Amino acid sequence: MAQGEELPLAGVRVLxxxxxxxxxxxxxxxxxxxxxxxRSDAGRETLGRDEQAFxxxxxxRVGAGDTRxxxxxxxxxxxxxxxxxxxxxxxxxxxxxxxxAKPALVVVSLTPFGQTGPAAHWRAxxxxxxxxxxxxxxxxxxxxxxxxxxxxxxxxxxxxxxFSAALAAYFGALMHGxxxxxxxxxxxxxxxxxxxxxxxxxxxxxxAPRLGNRVHAIWGIFPCADGFAGVCALQRQAPAFFxxxxxxxxxxxxxxxxxxxxxxxxxxxxxxxxxxxxxRKRDLLELGxxxxxxxxxxxxxxxxxxxxxxxxxxxxxxxxxxxxxxxVPGRPYLxxxxxxxxxxxxxxxxxxVARDWLxxxx
Amino acid sequence: MKxxxxxxxxxxDLSMMWAGPFATxxxxxxxxxxxxxxxxxxxxxxxxxxxxxxATEPWNTAFYFNDYNRDKKSLTLDLSQPRGRELFLELVAxxxxxxxxxxxxVLDKLGIGWDVLRKARADIILISMAGFGKTGPEKSLVGxxxxxxxxxxxxxxxxxxDDGVPYKTGISYGxxxxxxxxxxxxxxxLxxxxxxxxxxxxxxxxxxxxxxxxxxxFAAASLRGESPVHRGNRDPNFAPxxxxxxxxxxxxxxxxxxxxxxWQALARAIGAAELESLDLxxxxxxxxxxxxxxxxxxxxxLPREAAESLQRAGVSAAPVLxxxxxxxxxxxxxxxxxxxxxxxxxxxxxxxxxxxxxxxxKPLLRRHAPLFGEHNREILCGLLGHxxxxxxxxxxxxxxxxxxxxxREG
Numbered sequence: 015m016a017q018g019e020e021l022p023l024a025g026v027r028v029l030x031x032x033x034x035x036x037x038x039x040x041x042x043x044x045x046x047x048x049x050x051x052x053r054s055d056a057g058r059e060t061l062g063r064d065e066q067a068f069x070x071x072x073x074x075r076v077g078a079g080d081t082r083x084x085x086x087x088x089x090x091x092x093x094x095x096x097x098x099x100x101x102x103x104x105x106x107x108x109x110x111x112x113x114x115a116k117p118a119l120v121v122v123s124l125t126p127f128g129q130t131g132p133a134a135h136w137r138a139x140x141x142x143x144x145x146x147x148x149x150x151x152x153x154x155x156x157x158x159x160x161x162x163x164x165x166x167x168x169x170x171x172x173x174x175x176x177f178s179a180a181l182a183a184y185f186g187a188l189m190h191g192x193x194x195x196x197x198x199x200x201x202x203x204x205x206x207x208x209x210x211x212x213x214x215x216x217x218x219x220x221x222a223p224r225l226g227n228r229v230h231a232i233w234g235i236f237p238c239a240d241g242f243a244g245v246c247a248l249q250r251q252a253p254a255f256f257x258x259x260x261x262x263x264x265x266x267x268x269x270x271x272x273x274x275x276x277x278x279x280x281x282x283x284x285x286x287x288x289x290x291x292x293x294r295k296r297d298l299l300e301l302g303x304x305x306x307x308x309x310x311x312x313x314x315x316x317x318x319x320x321x322x323x324x325x326x327x328x329x330x331x332x333x334x335x336x337x338x339x340x341x342v343p344g345r346p347y348l349x350x351x352x353x354x355x356x357x358x359x360x361x362x363x364x365x366x367v368a369r370d371w372l373x374x375x376x
Numbered sequence: 377m378k379x380x381x382x383x384x385x386x387x388x389d390l391s392m393m394w395a396g397p398f399a400t401x402x403x404x405x406x407x408x409x410x411x412x413x414x415x416x417x418x419x420x421x422x423x424x425x426x427x428x429x430x431a432t433e434p435w436n437t438a439f440y441f442n443d444y445n446r447d448k449k450s451l452t453l454d455l456s457q458p459r460g461r462e463l464f465l466e467l468v469a470x471x472x473x474x475x476x477x478x479x480x481x482v483l484d485k486l487g488i489g490w491d492v493l494r495k496a497r498a499d500i501i502l503i504s505m506a507g508f509g510k511t512g513p514e515k516s517l518v519g520x521x522x523x524x525x526x527x528x529x530x531x532x533x534x535x536x537x538d539d540g541v542p543y544k545t546g547i548s549y550g551x552x553x554x555x556x557x558x559x560x561x562x563x564x565x566l567x568x569x570x571x572x573x574x575x576x577x578x579x580x581x582x583x584x585x586x587x588x589x590x591x592x593x594f595a596a597a598s599l600r601g602e603s604p605v606h607r608g609n610r611d612p613n614f615a616p617x618x619x620x621x622x623x624x625x626x627x628x629x630x631x632x633x634x635x636x637x638x639w640q641a642l643a644r645a646i647g648a649a650e651l652e653s654l655d656l657x658x659x660x661x662x663x664x665x666x667x668x669x670x671x672x673x674x675x676x677x678l679p680r681e682a683a684e685s686l687q688r689a690g691v692s693a694a695p696v697l698x699x700x701x702x703x704x705x706x707x708x709x710x711x712x713x714x715x716x717x718x719x720x721x722x723x724x725x726x727x728x729x730x731x732x733x734x735x736x737x738k739p740l741l742r743r744h745a746p747l748f749g750e751h752n753r754e755i756l757c758g759l760l761g762h763x764x765x766x767x768x769x770x771x772x773x774x775x776x777x778x779x780x781x782x783x784r785e786g
Binding site: 020022023026039042043047062063064065067068069109110113127128129130131132133134136137138139140141142143144145146147148149150151152153154156158159160161162163164165167170171174175177178179181182183184185186187188189190192194195196197198199201202203205206207208209210211212213214215216217219221222224225226227233234235242243244246248250251299302303306307308309310311312313314315316317318319321322323324326327329330333335337338339340341342343346347348349350 | 378379380381382383384394398402403406407421425426439440442443479508509510511512513514515516517518519520521522523524525526527528529530531532533534535536541542543544545546547548549551552553556557559560561563564565566567568570571572576577578579580581584585587588589590591592593594595596597598599600601602603604606607608609611613614617618619620621626628629630631632634638687690691692693694695696697698699700701702703705706707708710711713714723725726727728729731732733734735736737
């Protein structure tokens with residue numbers, strides 16, 4: 015594994031304007047990878063304490079009026095914001111104006127519905143943004159309402175895209191000398207990743223029902239002895255799954271035929287459910303590993319915090335919070351250097367950032 | 377017109393299924409030249425997972441494959457044969473990045489692991505996207521997106537709350553999350569390489585990128601020992617919120633009252649003005665009752681009618697767009713979010729435009745997904761400089777091909 019000495023984004027200046035989860039997540043990994051991320055605090059903190067522990071580690075924090083904010087934006091390499099369309103312009107920081115003043119700047123705007131279009135100014139919670147992106151309609155069971163994911167996924171997905179898109183645009187600025195304004199909507203991000211269901215509907219109008227936890231008999235989540243576990247077997251893994259089961263009913267050779275399985279999905283599903291019922295997660299995972307079958311177990315954050323595998327891979331970072339030391343996901347991947355970060359108080363770095371970025375003296 | 381940011385970047389794409397191809401679709405949208413490499417004997421399974429009835433070349437006519445592999449080139453190479461590997465390494469020498477999402481042990485078994493790739497090009501960037509990473513005691517677990525979701529904590533946080541059941545996301549959520557993260561990892565490594573002149577081997581465990589999406593839940597778990605609470609469609613910070621039935625079959629609208637003002641507007645809109653003075657605590661206490669009042673009103677309208685009416689009143693609301701409705705959504709249409717890209721073997725369908733709208737560089741869909749082996753000549757003869765006559769020999773040896781060997785023809 016190649017490990018350089020220097021952090022990959024050392025020397026890169028990032029200004030986060032907004033206060034929401036999306037902008038804060040977009041810049042979270044930038045801070046860990048070495049960028050000098052400066053968060054301009056909103057008037058009222060909208061992030062919860064757990065969100066702050068995860069999203070703000072490693073960032074400097076400033077209080078800035080509109081004039082100072084514009085100066086900071088023009089001293090930055092990347093600006094990430096998640097205000098409503100037009101909110102930056104109202105503060106004298108219209109992205110097009112910033113780019114005219116500094117052509118190599120990258121401005122990333124993260125919103126529920128984007129900067130243009132008839133719904134651009136629609137109000138949205140995480141749920142509302144999630145609903146507009148298509149994923150919600152597919153999650154849950156058909157007899158009940160569509161179901162949101164845990165954990166503000168519309169905003170997190172928007173922030174994740176913000177991170178990768180910002181770096182892409184910044185690389186373009188390095189290579190070609192020109193930045194850009196990147197308009198990313200939560201709706202677009204989700205609408206373009208509807209697995210096979212989106213393209214299929216676009217192609218032949220096939221409806222996609224909510225399938226709950228069972229897409230088909232050997233692709234789903236089932237109750238097991240100590241919780242819930244799952245299998246996701248394609249045709250190529252089906253023989254190994256049936257063979258490893260040790261259950262004569264599942265080893266019925268007719269189930270090897272995908273066409274037969276389609277006609278016997280309910281029967282097979284009942285057998286699979288029965289098979290899972292008395293198995294423990296740990297044993298199931300061992301079986302899957304041994305037989306190269308995709309087997310999973312539903313794990314909670316507490317389970318993951320206790321995972322020897324994640325500990326060996328040093329996945330979690332400690333973050334000192336007023337309530338104690340939190341352990342939160344740290345580096346998203348191995349292979350480039352990463353630093354854990356500390357939490358700073360609101361506006362704690364106003365003077366230092368003015369000095370470092372603007373050469374201002376107190 | 378500005379250049380796209382990744383113009384001039386070339387990527388050798390060994391990835392298959394969804395996570396890796398989603399990453400390389402994003403990179404292609406940003407201007408990278410993505411060369412998708414499949415073996416005539418081991419092709420991307422998504423090509424043939426859902427064959428079109430009656431299709432004569434099912435591997436070229438799958439909307440599922442073609443949606444996520446547009447703007448790429450196709451090179452076939454059997455990497456299990458020495459000549460196939462030689463040609464691959466010749467290509468690597470002309471690439472900036474190799475991306476793969478094989479099971480953790482496969483790249484080395486093919487004889488093209490990190491050390492081999494570095495010999496082909498000293499500053500190569502390798503992105504490995506095994507589900508559980510390349511190291512650690514769980515590296516040999518096998519995982520698709522839904523498995524990743526279970527193992528990363530996501531499924532444990534999703535549920536109606538009254539049945540104790542954790543739910544999978546309706547898509548294989550782990551895949552595109554890994555894909556977006558991998559696209560960022562490629563660019564991050566490119567940025568670093570520009571300065572250090574060194575490549576990198578990024579070990580991206582899809583389970584770990586998925587767990588990042590629940591970051592705050594780990595703070596709650598580690599600080600207070602909290603386990604996930606299944607909230608259904610409610611929110612811990614405001615009320616009421618929910619997904620409410622509308623007129624029509626399986627039609628729904630999502631509504632949130634994020635503060636007192638939005639609640640007051642909602643209460644008036646649904647004819648419940650007598651409740652508009654309820655504060656947050658009161659709304660929480662009577663959430664079930666409020667849900668019934670809201671749904672009594674929404675049931676009179678189509679989702680869009682309800683959402684537009686509520687938005688005009690100052691309430692957060694949107695139709696729950698299903699996979700058909702989303703392709704008819706007027707807002708997405710106005711934004712040009714769907715593009716009907718011509719394809720030589722099938723009718724056009726609405727494919728998603730780039731979600732990363734570079735306002736000035738304007739990424740556009742350029743080309744349909746490649747036919748199997750469509751760019752063999754261009755890459756082997758054009759880019760790598762082999763004589764045309766070698767193509768026939770490679771084809772005869774099964775090293776390249778223009779159809780998967782053993783795939784069902786329609």
